[in-house]
Amino acid sequence: MTRVRRHTFHLGKNAQALMALSFMAMATHSTVAAPVEEGETLGFLVTQFAISIYYGDFKTDCPDGMTPTTDEAFLLTQTPSERARLLRPENALELEKKWKIDFTSGPNGEDICRNPRSFLDDPRHPVHLPVQSKISYGMNLDGNVDGSATPMTCLHDNFTGINGEAGVDNQMYRIMGCAKSWRGEGPKFGGSMAIKYNSYMKDGLHNYLIELKGVNDRRNDPDVEVGIYSTEDKSMLSGAGDHLPHQTFAITKNPRWHNVVHGRIVDGVLHTDTADAITLDWFSALNGPFGAANEYEFHRAQLRLELLPDGTLKGILGAYLPIDATSAQARNGGKGVATNGNRDCASEYKSMAVYADGFPDPKTGQCTMISMSNDVVAIPAFVLHPDPGPQKTASVEP
Amino acid sequence: MMFRFPLHIGLAAVVLTALAACDPAEVPTSGGPAGMRRLTEDQYRNSIADIFGPDILVAGRFDPIVRPEHGLLAAGTSEISVSPTGFEQIYTMANSIAAQVVDQSHRGTFVGCRPRDVKAADDDCATAFFRHIGRFIFRRPLTDDELKARVLASGRATRLSSDFYQGLALGLGSLLSAPDFIFDVDTTEPDPNRSGRLRLTSYAKASRLSFFLWNTTPDLELMTAAERGDLHREDSLRHQVDRLLASPRVESAVRTFFADMLGFEVIADLAKDPVLYPQFVRAVKADMPEQTLRTIVNVLLTDNGDYRDLFKTRKTFMTRALGVIYQVPVPQKDGWMPYEFPQGEPRAGILTLMNFLAAFSHDGRSSPTVRGKALREHLLCQPVPIPPGNVDFALVQNTADPAHPTTRDRLTAHRSNPTCAGCHRITDPVGLGLENFDTVGVFRTTENGATIDTSGDLDGVPFQNAADLGQAMHDNPAATSCVVNRFYEYAVRRTVVKGERDWLSSLNQQFAQDGYRVPALMRRIAISDAFYSVAPESQQPIQEAKR
Incomplete structure (x- = not known):
């Protein structure tokens, strides 16, 4: 059984005054009010946040x-x-030039990752080999089970969820699930893309917080407020490189990365309503280390997270990703993503465009977003709001 | 950190000065042996910074100081010498410091004269330099012989190097590596007021006072008072004591004392099983002793509070890193912020801060025995015998034994061995009161699924939990007499001798009269005859060389 420890601050007078001034100054940026709610407030630091890869039988998944x-x-x-000639050791430099420079450049010098649209008609960069199996992580995002087109979706194939749920929408897995740089070496390592994405959070390039407010019963509660936020605070890691629980994080002052959605807990699993959009910081966002603007956008997003006895949250986020915004994550890395990361950005973009299943363009009918599922794991943490007044937060203790 | 010490101590000093006039005559002591104490690393660094400024780098290692059995490290300074390797380090540091002092950017500050020719020796300028700076380095004026030797050596070095300042550096290096700097020497002289007795010289008094209250070399005003012989006059001595106590620099002494008394030297080598206790990371380890010291300074100096409140206070300081251990939110992103454990929380007092809990535990499990031993020895001055060599620890070390899920269970079984029972009866009933905290200080209520029982007793006073144990410590007379004895030991930097016990008993009573205020205790020691008294059996006086 989990237990919550709740603490109220008793700051020294000087510290209180300073903190009050500080929070008042920050409050002008906040769009999230601090509602007076009943029940407990639970904070979490997201420690895993990367595309879900279902590791079924390989020959079935990727025949x-x-x-x-x-x-x-x-x-x-x-x-x-x-x-054979290029693979001979004496031709290594020539091979490197050809694939790292020539192959990743368009006829006018276009960068394969910065301008993937320029390669849409380039047959050297084909659509990914899709996953062939029928099972996937994810959610039924469009409400139908046959994959037929709706005003919000394009015709597509559905998966069956790992628990038998029909109509699971996860086209991202379909096109990336057999890509070496995404699937990785197997479930033990979570896929190389998952390792990379999760390492961004360990490196403090971006971090995300989840907060549950008004929890009266952790097993069943029909009315819970769920906040998903970015934080600029870096996470402290153990010697083994794991995030430590019970750290304190302040929610970013940027209101674009404040997301609040209603949820309910059913048999210990949190289900959120569908959020129109969840927007979070991506490390190359405004003023980020690479200088280019970018965000993590999840449209028609839902969270399904189990509250585990050890105090962690574990589950998935299902949503549609705008393919342009998603490819921008690679775009900001430039050609290095294609060479050092060994990801064919043009093929990735082309695959997303072909398999996009959500948010059709009103003019062309071409879908602009792709369904996906993200693995989410979050550990207990203290989440501080940039609001004036006493802080009310708690961290879950097993 | 915020420091409001001077106002409080200033007021306290006024009150104490008034009280002192009503004090009965001081209980006489036998005096302690005259001796010499090697400067600690802190004292060496503080001295260099005070003489030459904080921008002079001190890079080197110092011989370790050995803690005397059941004593303070400070007392160990009077029982050690300098190893050949240690002297190599001292010599290297001395020359490095000397080179910095006379370099282009510093010579204008420290060398008050200009040589007639920078490529030639200038005995007049060198003499003026060594006479001035040597007084601060040796904490007394240089003798004529000492001065001449440095001038002569500098002149020779100048002629060899054709650089006056290189010559000065050589002489300065010899001062900084001399025993008169590295050791604080009790120079004595016949006491004119007590026939046949010795007393410390005025300069030796100044050093003793300064190292006690500021943990550094005497400042100019204290040196001047020593030069005038003022420190042999009660009113002048009190004036200097009050002046030193009114300075924020007293915090350095209080920090050093408590780090010594609480055995902080074990922290450097402290390690925890990273698999079982991943939260014991570098930042946490770095912050934990500082948290305890800030708590102590806050109670004793900032609030001029009762020493006994250290065992009950809920006020402490927190960093984000420590918040992981205490599992509390820490709004301030960087640095320290005040924090108060709410009433009803299991933590109160320095025994429940992670420094004590983690420092006195095993790498992979808590230890009521080690914690109890530390509490007895460090805080109650009650030595605990060492265990015999043939003890079988298998039972207490087996944390996976389903028959004995808690440490209490394992220790109870272990105590069934009569060989072990004697000592464990001294340590375990106390240490078990802290079992709600694991080996890194994280709160817990169960161990291996079994509820932890934290009841125990301290010298017949029963308690139910850590907060109760803090109250028992607060009320235990041994806690206050221990800190009195330890503070005196720290002040004289040697083991207390038999002939000082009666005086210490009276000092303990005065400590109570003063509301167990540590600044008042420090003042009582600093103005006492006992602090400067030299035992008749010290034989021949250790005289200052003739100037």
């Missing part, structure tokens, strides 16, 4: 094998004899 990496994709464009 045609893995979608090649950038260097592999280049070699596939060569004749067998030329491929």
Whole structure:
């Protein structure tokens, strides 16, 4: 059984005055009021937040094998004899130039990751090999089970959820689930993209918080307020590189990255209503280390998170990702994503465009977003609001 | 940190000065042995910073100081010498400091004269420099021989290097590596008021006073008072004591004392199992002793509070890193902020801060025995015998034994061995009161699924939990007599001798009269005859060399 420890601050007078001034100054930026709610408030630091990969039988999931990496994709464009020649050690520099420079540049010098649209008609960068199996993590985001087009969606194939749920929408997994740089080496490592995404949070490039307010019963509560926020505070890690529980984080002052949605707890699982959009900081966002603007956008988003006995939250976030915003994450990294990261950005973009299943463009009918599922794990933390007045927060203790 | 000490101490000093006039005559002591004490690393660094300024870098290692059995590290300074390796370090540091002092950016500050020719020796300028600076380094004026030796050596070095300042650096380096700087020496002289007895010289008094109250070398005003012989006059001595006590620099002494008394030296090598206790990270380890010291300074100096309240206070300071251990929110992102544990929370007093809990536990499990031993020895001055060599620890170390899920269970079984029972009866009933805190100080209510029983007793006073234990410590007369003895030991930097016990008993009573205020205790020690008294059996006086 979990237990909550709630603490009220008793600051020294000087400290109180300073903190009050500080919070008052910050309050002008806040759009999230601090409602007076009954029940407990639970805070969490998100420690895993990356695309869900269902690791079924590989031959069933990916009968045609893995979608090649950038260097592999280049070699596939060569004749067998030329491929053999380039692979000889004495030709390593030539090979490197060809795949890292020529193959990743358009006819006018376009960068494969910064301008993936320029490669839409380039046959050297094909659509990814899709996942063939029928099972996936995810949610039924569009409400139907046959994948038929609706005013909000395009025709698509559905998966069955791992618990048998029908009509699961997860086109992102369909196109990335057999890509080596996304699927990785297997579930033990969570997929190389998951490792990368989760390492961003360990490195403090961006961090996310979840807060549950008004929880009266952790097993069943029909009325819970769920906040999903960015924080600029970095996480402290253990010697093994894991996030430590019970840290304190202040919610960012940027109101764009404040998201609040109603939820309910059913048999120990939190289900949120559908949020029109959840917007979070992405590390290359405004004033980020790479200088370009970017955000993490989740449209028609829902969270389904189990409150585990050890105090953690574990589950998934289902949503539609705008393909342009999503590809921008690679775009900001530039060609390095295609070379050092070995991701064929053009193929990724083309795949997302082809398999996009949500939010059709009113003019073209082409869908602009792609359904997806993110694994979410969050550990107990203290979440501080940039609001004046006493802080009320708690961290869950097993 | 915010420091409001001077006002409080200033007021306290006025009150105490008035009280002192009503005090009965001081209980005489036998006096302590005249001796010499090696400067601690802090004292060395503080001295260099005070003489030459904080921008002079001191880079080197110091010989460790050995803690005497059941004593303070400070007392160990009178029982150690300098190893050959240690002297190499001292010599290297001395020359490094000397080179910085005479370099282009500092010579204008420290060398009050200009040589006639920077490529030639200038004995007049060198003499003026060494006479001035040597007084602060040796904490007394240099003798003629000492002065001449440095001038001569500097002149030779100048002629070899064709650089006056390199010559000065060589002489300065020899001062900084001399025993007269590295050791604080009790120079004595016949006491004109007590025939056949010795007394400390005025300069030795100044050093003793300054190292006690400021943990550093005497400042200019104290040196001047010593030069005039004022420190042999009661009113002048009190004036200097009150002046030193009114300074924020007393905090340095209080911090050093409590770090010594509480055995902080174990923290440097402290480690915890990273798998079981991943939260014991570098930042946490760095902050934990500082939290205890800030708590102590806050109670004793900032609030001029009762020493006994250290065992009950709910006020402490917190960082984000420590918030992980205490599982409390810490709004301030960087640095320290005040924090008060709410009433009803299990923590109160320094025994429940993680420093004590973690420092006196095993790497992978808590230890009521180690905690109880530390409490007895460090805070009650009650030595606990060491265990015999053939003890079988298998039972207490087996934390996975389902028959003994809690530490209490395991220790109870262990105590069934009569060889072990004697000592464990001294330590365990006390330490078990802290079992709600694991080996890094995280609160817990169960161990291996079994509810932890934290009841125990301290010298016949029963308690139910850690807060009760703090109250028992608060009320225990041994706690206050211990800190009195320890403070005196710290002040004289040697083990207390038999002939001082009666005086310490009276000092303990005065401590109670003063409301157990530590600044008042420090003042009582600093103005006492006992503090400066030299035992007749100290044989021949250790005389200052003739100037």
